[in-house]
Amino acid sequence: MFDVESIRKDFPILQRTVHGKPLVYLDNAATSQKPLAVIDALVEYYERYNANIHRGLHTLAEEATARYEEVREKVRRFINAPDKVSIIFTRNATESINLVAYAWGRTHIRAGDEIVLTVMEHHSNIVPWQVLAKETGAVLRFVDIDDEGRLRDDWRELIGEKTRLVALTQMSNALGTINPVREIANAAHRHGALVLVDGAQSVAHMPVDVQDLDCDFLAFSGHKMLGPTGVGVLYVRRSVLDDMTPFLTGGHMISKVTLEETTWNELPWRFEAGTPNIADVIAFGAAIDYLEGIGMDAVRRHDEALTTYALDVLSQIPNLKLYGPRDPSDRGCAISFNYGELHPHDLGTVLDSYGIAIRAGHHCAQPLMNRLGVPATARASLYVYNRREEIDVLAEGIQEAARFFGDVIDARTRA
Amino acid sequence: MSSTPEPELDELYKDLILDHYRRPRNRRPVAEPKVVGEGFNPLCGDEIAVEVHFNGEVMADVGFEGRGCSLSQASASMMTEAVKGRTVAEARSLIDTFARMMTDPDFQPSDGLGDLEAFTGVAKYPVRVKCATLAWHALLDLLGRRGEAQEEG
Numbered sequence: 001m002f003d004v005e006s007i008r009k010d011f012p013i014l015q016r017t018v019h020g021k022p023l024v025y026l027d028n029a030a031t032s033q034k035p036l037a038v039i040d041a042l043v044e045y046y047e048r049y050n051a052n053i054h055r056g057l058h059t060l061a062e063e064a065t066a067r068y069e070e071v072r073e074k075v076r077r078f079i080n081a082p083d084k085v086s087i088i089f090t091r092n093a094t095e096s097i098n099l100v101a102y103a104w105g106r107t108h109i110r111a112g113d114e115i116v117l118t119v120m121e122h123h124s125n126i127v128p129w130q131v132l133a134k135e136t137g138a139v140l141r142f143v144d145i146d147d148e149g150r151l152r153d154d155w156r157e158l159i160g161e162k163t164r165l166v167a168l169t170q171m172s173n174a175l176g177t178i179n180p181v182r183e184i185a186n187a188a189h190r191h192g193a194l195v196l197v198d199g200a201q202s203v204a205h206m207p208v209d210v211q212d213l214d215c216d217f218l219a220f221s222g223h224k225m226l227g228p229t230g231v232g233v234l235y236v237r238r239s240v241l242d243d244m245t246p247f248l249t250g251g252h253m254i255s256k257v258t259l260e261e262t263t264w265n266e267l268p269w270r271f272e273a274g275t276p277n278i279a280d281v282i283a284f285g286a287a288i289d290y291l292e293g294i295g296m297d298a299v300r301r302h303d304e305a306l307t308t309y310a311l312d313v314l315s316q317i318p319n320l321k322l323y324g325p326r327d328p329s330d331r332g333c334a335i336s337f338n339y340g341e342l343h344p345h346d347l348g349t350v351l352d353s354y355g356i357a358i359r360a361g362h363h364c365a366q367p368l369m370n371r372l373g374v375p376a377t378a379r380a381s382l383y384v385y386n387r388r389e390e391i392d393v394l395a396e397g398i399q400e401a402a403r404f405f406g407d408v409i410d411a412r413t414r415a
Numbered sequence: 416m417s418s419t420p421e422p423e424l425d426e427l428y429k430d431l432i433l434d435h436y437r438r439p440r441n442r443r444p445v446a447e448p449k450v451v452g453e454g455f456n457p458l459c460g461d462e463i464a465v466e467v468h469f470n471g472e473v474m475a476d477v478g479f480e481g482r483g484c485s486l487s488q489a490s491a492s493m494m495t496e497a498v499k500g501r502t503v504a505e506a507r508s509l510i511d512t513f514a515r516m517m518t519d520p521d522f523q524p525s526d527g528l529g530d531l532e533a534f535t536g537v538a539k540y541p542v543r544v545k546c547a548t549l550a551w552h553a554l555l556d557l558l559g560r561r562g563e564a565q566e567e568g
Binding site: 407 | 461546
């Protein structure tokens with residue numbers, strides 16, 4: 001049974017006030033808040049069994065290693081990966097994508113090859129490919145969007161014989177759009193291309209099954225799904241893993257080192273050089289437990305219901321322009337908007353004075369902002385602990401900001 | 416929430432700032448020959464271009480173009496008024512003073528700042544400092560370009 005009020009009790013930060021007002025946290029697409037179970041797991045690790053993993057022969061090292069590796073299994077189950085060796089821990093989704101660009105891209109992408117992206121990608125799923133294209137002479141192709149921010153069908157023509165990789169987000173961090181990943185993956189595979197899915201938003205907000213999606217890579221991060229910062233995940237299809245050379249090299253990722261040469265460690269540790277983020281990976285395990293306790297189907301239902309309500313409330317505010325799909329079943333709960341000529345930074349500052357945390361800016365998606373013809377948007381993004389009342393507070397806050405800047409905006413609009 | 420906005424907001428958005436946002440001064444190109452400098456805020460994508468028509472070392476006319484939030488637009492507008500008719504050395508000194516006002520918590524407003532003192536409230540909003548200094552960065556860029564052009568010439 002999904003009960004927002006009881007969920008809220010698990011998040012200590014929701015008790016605090018900002019500028020004397022109750023915190024209304026609507027910046028979940030940037031990072032989520034953390035339940036007590038996650039915070040406790042961090043403390044417990046440092047108080048009870050802090051040790052380096054995979055090398056000590058003592059009890060603490062064995063306990064820490066076991067708990068760290070348990071989380072790998074939890075992640076495997078969470079995204080329904082067939083094999084635990086396919087789960088690589090990184091620092092964040094950005095590093096996960098870079099790992100693919102370096103460890104797979106540099107040996108598989110050649111001059112004239114094409115990498116297909118979409119205009120709605122986060123910079124972290126554009127820049128690594130721009131760098132790779134520059135180095136190799138590969139060509140980037142971009143799938144466009146329609147007026148509601150859905151992918152246009154032109155991916156059917158863009159994906160072809162020259163395509164080596166299709167890299168796209170499953171759920172846009174700026175528009176909320178959910179993309180037809182499985183269908184696109186099928187087309188890519190028919191042409192022998194691989195598919196990388198940026199799951200930074202989707203894995204936190206809906207059930208994601210890598211076998212169902214049939215993707216070759218899935219990148220996501222723990223901190224957007226109730227876990228601590230500093231933990232990312234890269235899933236790699238088992239058959240692709242053997243084609244990848246290590247990205248970071250050094251300790252822990254080796255099997256045998258002489259002064260002349262080195263043989264690599266087993267999978268997946270070959271891709272986890274140096275002491276990993278042990279504490280945060282273990283606490284990330286507690287975040288997965290928490291989400292599984294709610295159930296990802298229930299998380300998605302809650303998000304969709306709250307998004308439906310938010311779109312309804314916000315669309316009733318005059319002069320407010322919403323971006324992204326109108327049908328809540330087509331989208332996640334990152335909601336971008338602009339109020340008339342009011343700049344999102346000014347809106348964000350006024351909302352903050354009422355304790356409301358939103359994001360204002362380009363959301364690390366400048367090409368998308370250019371495509372929409374705006375420098376920036378305001379964005380409210382929701383999660384499991386948000387409730388309808390907070391949407392009402394947001395709507396009132398926007399109207400307060402409109403009153404505060406009212407005549408100014410009118411004057412500028414006329415000018 | 417129907418009450419008046421928090422006093423803090425009024426401290427940031429002083430009437431003078433809102434006035435310049437409402438009716439930006441010198442938002443227009445200047446006559447040739449001119450030097451142009453650009454400022455870009457990577458946080459929000461806002462861009463401002465500043466133009467100066469020089470008469471020797473004197474900035475005889477100053478204009479700006481671009482888009483942005485109230486702070487960046489008002490700051491650009493007030494900056495053009497503040498530096499118009501000043502020498503390059505005077506402008507550089509004013510850029511330094513303005514930057515200190517944005518970042519130094521112990522800053523004491525000095526003579527010569529005039530209307531620009533309206534921006535003292537920004538120091539309490541670190542994320543907005545980039546907004547308020549955008550035009551000033553553009554002016555610094557402009558002075559750099561002018562210096563390079565003079566060396567080449």
